[in-house]
Amino acid sequence: MKNIAAKVIPFKNEKVITYTKDSKEYKDLMAEYKKLKEEFLEVPLIIGGEKVFTGNTQDMVIPHDNKKVIGKYHLASKEDAEKAIEKAIEARKAWAKLDWDDRVSIFLRAAALAAGPWRNKLNAATMLSQSKTYKQAEIDSAAELVDFLKSNASLLSQIYATQPLNTDTTWNRQSFRPLEGFIFAVTPFNFTSICLNLPTAPAMAGNVVLWKPSSSAVYSNYIVYQMLEEAGLPKGVINFLPGRSGEIGEPILTNEHLAGIHFTGSTDTFQTMFKTVGENIKNYKTFPRLVGETGGKNFVIAHKTADIKLLVRALRDGAFEYQGQKCSAASRAYIPKSMWEDVKEALFEDMKKVKVGSVEEFDTFMGAVIDQSAYNSITDYIKYAKDSADAEIIYGGNYSDEKGFFIDPTIILTKDPHFKTMEEEIFGPVLTVYLYDDDKYEEVLKLADETSPYGLTGSIFAECRYAINKATDMLEDAAGNFYINVRPTGAVVGQQPFGGARLSGTNDKAGAINNMYRWVSPRVVKEEFIK
Structure with a gap:
């Protein structure tokens, strides 16, 4: 263990680029967009850091040019989901014990990549696969994506720095462990930044994750995963599992090692997941944390x-x-x-x-x-x-x-x-x-x-x-x-900090300390000096 005490990491919002039609920034972005549009992307599963090509594929099309196929992705099976759980639990042994600053540094590097050399690729992929304008993409897949990574690092440092009171004869200290098991992150199509946040927030806190992306956003989400790999994400920490909920949901949600769900999507889907957890509550090694942001009117x-x-x-x-x-x-x-x-x-x-x-x-x-x-x-x-x-x-x-x-x-x-x-x-x-x-x-x-x-x-x-x-x-x-x-x-x-209650979710506020507390489990140690 390093001789280091947690200090709060400062946070400030990423600046949004204001594009003009003739600016170099816009020309570079559209050059990347056209490059991606003419390439064909084949997206595998990533299980334990290894690519898996199942042969069961689905085409990816451009919403605003719906005859144009820009790639295909492989779908996970029940067996793939079970293998991903096994690899995640195996990866947890080292990841959960890694010093907090070593974990956080990976995601801060990802933030630097997203703000710099990966910015155009993230924005172009979001424009291409989710039909966002350059303006909406820049706000989402650049600025907000970077904000989530940097803010979560700052919030986590605040949590780690929180310690109990001591007395003249008693020394109390508190550690914040990752949850015991794996997190199931189920992400939506509409915000690339949310798609990054749902798996990485728990992972930053030392958890291992199974990430199921929306079928309509696999393209940009895979680009995000590739960026995380370049940032140094270890094998098995986040496992990438495109697939149908009916195929992979049951073996994941009923597994004894399920420790939490990080979800954004429809109210009906979250209610179904909640019900499944309730029906299997006696099977789990720990009570799963359920965090969800759902519908709105x-x-x-x-x-x-x-x-x-x-x-x-x-x-x-x-x-x-x-x-x-x-x-x-x-x-x-x-x-x-x-x-x-x-x-x-x-x-x-x-x-x-x-x-x-x-x-x-x-x-x-x-x-x-x-x-x-x-x-x-x-x-x-x-x-x-x-x-x-x-x-x-x-x-x-x-x-x-x-x-x-x-x-x-x-x-x-x-x-x-x-x-x-x-x-x-x-x-x-x-x-x-x-x-x-x-x-x-x-x-x-x-x-x-x-x-x-x-x-x-x-x-x-x-x-x-x-x-x-x-x-x-x-x-x-x-x-x-x-x-x-x-x-x-x-x-x-x-x-x-964003989130709602009633049937809009658990209101754990993405981008706030409320959310980060959901991915840690406190352990208090009391040492008495005088008998």
Whole structure:
């Protein structure tokens, strides 16, 4: 053991590059994008640090150019999952005992690689496989990805530096062990940074991990894994397992060595995993830690004193950035009747700047939705609204999957506050607006609170401080991330720790010390000097 005491590692957010069309940074990024687009990537499993080609493969296509196949990935079987568990448990023997600074240095090196020589490749892969614009990719797969690595290192150093009180005759000290077993990290398609954070946060704390990436983001996630390998990640610490949940989920979730789940995805999936753990609770060597961020039906509420310009920008960006495929995206809005005509006029004018198309074009605001399944689900909601007597589509509503999975930004106006698109998560570029009488502000706050089973994000727009205070009080349980006069999206690591309660998850706050505490198990040692 090294003679070293934990000292807090300082953290500051990674600077986001502001691209211009003629800048060297943008030209270099697009050169990398075109290079990746013309290559064919074959993605194996990584088990115990070794590549495994199962022969059971799935094509990877570009969402905004859905006839273009850019690679294929191999799918894990039940036997592969069992082998990965075996290799992870074997790797734990050395990894869990490694000095904390040696572990953390690997991920700090990964942060340096992501901020520097790997930046364009990470961003280009995210643009290509997840249809993010250069702007959205830079925020996600560069800045936020680096932030997670550096912030978690800083938070972990704070945890290790936390020690109990001593007396004149007693010396107390505390160590923070990794969990005994393995962590199952199940990652989403929409944020490359989250895909990195879910396996690496537990690993940084000394845990070993089985990482199941989303089938729609295997491409960029494999690039992330390759970067971690270059940073010096030892074999078996994180095992990369693309595969179908029905095939590999059962042997992983029922294994006696399951120590935790780090999950971002649908509420239904997390509930199923929770249920499986409950049914097998007597089989485990330890009680598994369940950490999940799930669905949302995020609101924007305007008071009659709201600044219309701020409100309109929040509705546009909050609902339609990255095609509305953010857990935090604005999906329902409550607007006073007295200001609706002014809001609508300004909103429609602002929406003219929203260009839908290929992310290869510099001025594109919205790319394509992620895949055919998402396209079908979202357009079904639009069709439902078109056929309903209780709603009308007042903006957009068009879509086509001929060249890519493109859906125009769609705004629905409804007379029913419990209309289907006001209550159900859509996860696409659809915003539903309900108009209320100005004197029913408190009633609409109560309505917004009780309408959705979720509790992820929400925004209130008002100039009146009493109105803001009332909303903050009445909506206390409605959003884990609550915003005042700003859109309900765009949480920054270290500034707005992210997560919600109710059916939006366990609210362990990604990018905060709350989350890192979930991956350690304290051990207190008391030594008495006088008998």
